[in-house]
Amino acid sequence: MGHRDVLIRLLPVALLALSCAPSAPRIEPTKPESDRSGVELGAAQIERVEAMGLPGALGPDPSNRFADALPAAKLGQWLFFDTAFSANGEISCATCHQPERAFTDGLTVTQGLARGIRNAPTLLDVAHQTWFNWDGRFDSLWSQSHGPFSHPREMGGSLAAVVERVRTSPQLAVQYESIFGPLGAPPLTPGQVDLAIANIGKAIAAYERRLVTGPSAFDRWVELWRAKGSPRRLDLVENDGFSPSAQRGLDTFTSRGLCWQCHVGPLLSDGEFHALGAAPRGDLISDPGRYGAIAPLKSSPFRSSGSFADNPDSERARVVDALVAHEDQWGAFRTPALRNVARTAPYFHQGQFASLEEVLRFYSTLEGAVTMDHHRESVLRRRDFSAEEMADLAAFLRSLDGTDPPRKWLADPWTTHPK
Ligand code: HEC
Ligand code: HEC
Known part of the structure; x- marks a missing residue:
C-alpha cells in the first residue's frame, strides 16, 4: 500500500472522529473485501444458528385445560x-x-x-x-x-x-x-x-x-445446512429463497451485529425486556414499559397464581408472585419475535420505524435514541453498519416469512x- 492509499483510507476515519467528538464511534475492523465472497462461522455462531431453526410443537399450557381442545x-x-x-x-x-x-x-x-x-x-x-x-x-x-x-x-x-x-x-x-x-x-x-x-x-x-x-426460506436452509453437518463455511449459493445476501446477513446477525444478544432461539427473541431508548413518536409520550406492568399483573384476578388458572400452584405462579418492579425496567419492552417480521411493519412499540431499513439505521447510528437515565449504561452500542451490511441484514430478516396457518x-x- 502506497502513502497515498494510506492517506485516503485514514482521511474519512479522521473526519468521522472529529465530527463526532466527544463521543467518537467505536470503529471496529470490518471483514476485508476478499472475505465477502464466502462466510466462515465461528463456533459460538454455529450454536446460535442451530438454535434458530423452526420452533417445535407448542408447549402445553397447564393453566388452560382447554388450550388444545x-x-x-x-x-x-x-x-x-x-x-x-x-x-x-x-x-x-x-x-x-x-x-x-x-x-x-x-x-x-x-x-x-x-x-x-x-x-x-x-x-x-x-x-x-x-x-x-x-x-x-x-x-x-x-x-x-x-x-x-x-x-x-x-x-x-x-x-x-x-x-x-x-x-x-x-x-x-x-x-x-x-x-x-x-x-x-x-x-x-x-x-x-x-x-x-x-x-x-x-x-x-x-x-x-x-x-x-410453517417453515420459512431460512428454516429450509437451516435444515439442509444441519444435514450437511453444520459446516463452518457457507458456500453462498442461492438456496430456495435464502440468497447469498441473506446468508451474509445471518453471519452479521449472529456475530458483529450483536443482534443475537437478544434475538435468539427459534422465535429470534429471548422473551425478555430491554430498554433500547427509541424516541417516542410524534405526540406520544415515553412509555414506562415493563416497569408499569408488574403491579397490574400481580393484582389481576386472572394471573397464573389466581383461582381461575387451572394449576394455580405452578412454578410459573411462583415466578409471577415473586416479580418486583425495578427501576431498570423503565422503558423496557419485550424483544419482539422476528419470524414474519417483513409482514408486520411499522416497527417498535409505537411504530417508530416504517421499514426494516429504518430499524437497521437506528441500530447502526442510534440516531435520536434517548438515554433513560444518566446513571445507566446504554443497552445498545451503535453498530456503524456499511450499506452492504444493512442490505444483507434486511435480506436475512426478509427470509423469515413462514407459511400461513391453515386457511x-x-x-x-x-x-x-x-x-
Ligand atoms: C439489547 C437487546 C436487543 C438487541 C442487541 C437487538 N434487539 Fe432488536 N429489538 C429489541 C427490543 C426490546 C425491540 C423492541 C423495542 C421497542 O419497541 O422499543 C426490538 C425490535 C426489533 C425489530 C422490530 C420488530 C417489531 O416487530 O417491531 C427488529 C426488526 C429488530 N429488533 C432487529 C434487530 C437486529 C437486526 C439487531 C442487530 C443489529 C437487533 N435487533 C438487536 C431487542 C434487541
Ligand atoms: C384497537 C385495537 C385492538 C383490538 C380491538 C384488539 N387488540 Fe390485541 N393488541 C392491540 C395492541 C395495541 C396490542 C399491544 C398492547 C400492549 O402492548 O399494551 C395488542 C396485543 C395483543 C396480544 C399480545 C400479543 C403479544 O405478542 O404479546 C394478543 C394475544 C392480542 N392482542 C389479542 C387480542 C384479542 C383476542 C382481541 C379481542 C378480544 C384483541 N387483541 C383486540 C390492539 C388491539
Missing part, C-alpha cells in the same frame, strides 16, 4: 371475529389483528374506539411466548383477552356486557355451554362474570394457539351467519 378453538374463532362485543358494535379483535396483514393493522399505533398508545403486534406464533403485550402485562394467553374487551381505547365494553352477549347469542351460547357448562341465569354475580370471562379467554387462547406458521383459521365465521 378443538371445540374451544372453534368457539374462540367466533369470539375473535365478533364485533358485537365492542361498545359501538363495529370493532372485533380482527379489526386490529387482521389475518390478511399477518394479524396486525399496519398502523403505527392502533385505532379502536380511540387512538391507542401502542403498535398492534402480530398474533402469528404468539402462543410460543411466555409474557404477553409489549410490556408483558399478562402472563398467559387466556388472561390477555379480557384486556381489549374492556379497554376504553380498544373495544370499550364492560366484562358483564361481554358475558351477556355470549349468553344471548344462540351461536355462542350453545358452543360455550357445551364446553364450559351452564352460564347461569341473570343477574350474574361478579364471581360468575369473572369465571365466564376466564373461560372466554381460554377459548380465544385455544384459537390463537392454532395461528402457528380455515383465517376466515371470519360470521360472514355466513347472522349475528
Whole structure:
C-alpha cells in the first residue's frame, strides 16, 4: 500500500472522529473485501444458528385445560371475529389483528374506539411466548383477552356486557355451554362474570394457539445446512429463497451485529425486556414499559397464581408472585419475535420505524435514541453498519416469512351467519 492509499483510507476515519467528538464511534475492523465472497462461522455462531431453526410443537399450557381442545378453538374463532362485543358494535379483535396483514393493522399505533398508545403486534406464533403485550402485562394467553374487551381505547365494553352477549347469542351460547357448562341465569354475580370471562379467554387462547406458521426460506436452509453437518463455511449459493445476501446477513446477525444478544432461539427473541431508548413518536409520550406492568399483573384476578388458572400452584405462579418492579425496567419492552417480521411493519412499540431499513439505521447510528437515565449504561452500542451490511441484514430478516396457518383459521365465521 502506497502513502497515498494510506492517506485516503485514514482521511474519512479522521473526519468521522472529529465530527463526532466527544463521543467518537467505536470503529471496529470490518471483514476485508476478499472475505465477502464466502462466510466462515465461528463456533459460538454455529450454536446460535442451530438454535434458530423452526420452533417445535407448542408447549402445553397447564393453566388452560382447554388450550388444545378443538371445540374451544372453534368457539374462540367466533369470539375473535365478533364485533358485537365492542361498545359501538363495529370493532372485533380482527379489526386490529387482521389475518390478511399477518394479524396486525399496519398502523403505527392502533385505532379502536380511540387512538391507542401502542403498535398492534402480530398474533402469528404468539402462543410460543411466555409474557404477553409489549410490556408483558399478562402472563398467559387466556388472561390477555379480557384486556381489549374492556379497554376504553380498544373495544370499550364492560366484562358483564361481554358475558351477556355470549349468553344471548344462540351461536355462542350453545358452543360455550357445551364446553364450559351452564352460564347461569341473570343477574350474574361478579364471581360468575369473572369465571365466564376466564373461560372466554381460554377459548380465544385455544384459537390463537392454532395461528402457528410453517417453515420459512431460512428454516429450509437451516435444515439442509444441519444435514450437511453444520459446516463452518457457507458456500453462498442461492438456496430456495435464502440468497447469498441473506446468508451474509445471518453471519452479521449472529456475530458483529450483536443482534443475537437478544434475538435468539427459534422465535429470534429471548422473551425478555430491554430498554433500547427509541424516541417516542410524534405526540406520544415515553412509555414506562415493563416497569408499569408488574403491579397490574400481580393484582389481576386472572394471573397464573389466581383461582381461575387451572394449576394455580405452578412454578410459573411462583415466578409471577415473586416479580418486583425495578427501576431498570423503565422503558423496557419485550424483544419482539422476528419470524414474519417483513409482514408486520411499522416497527417498535409505537411504530417508530416504517421499514426494516429504518430499524437497521437506528441500530447502526442510534440516531435520536434517548438515554433513560444518566446513571445507566446504554443497552445498545451503535453498530456503524456499511450499506452492504444493512442490505444483507434486511435480506436475512426478509427470509423469515413462514407459511400461513391453515386457511380455515383465517376466515371470519360470521360472514355466513347472522349475528
Ligand atoms: C384497537 C385495537 C385492538 C383490538 C380491538 C384488539 N387488540 Fe390485541 N393488541 C392491540 C395492541 C395495541 C396490542 C399491544 C398492547 C400492549 O402492548 O399494551 C395488542 C396485543 C395483543 C396480544 C399480545 C400479543 C403479544 O405478542 O404479546 C394478543 C394475544 C392480542 N392482542 C389479542 C387480542 C384479542 C383476542 C382481541 C379481542 C378480544 C384483541 N387483541 C383486540 C390492539 C388491539
Ligand atoms: C439489547 C437487546 C436487543 C438487541 C442487541 C437487538 N434487539 Fe432488536 N429489538 C429489541 C427490543 C426490546 C425491540 C423492541 C423495542 C421497542 O419497541 O422499543 C426490538 C425490535 C426489533 C425489530 C422490530 C420488530 C417489531 O416487530 O417491531 C427488529 C426488526 C429488530 N429488533 C432487529 C434487530 C437486529 C437486526 C439487531 C442487530 C443489529 C437487533 N435487533 C438487536 C431487542 C434487541
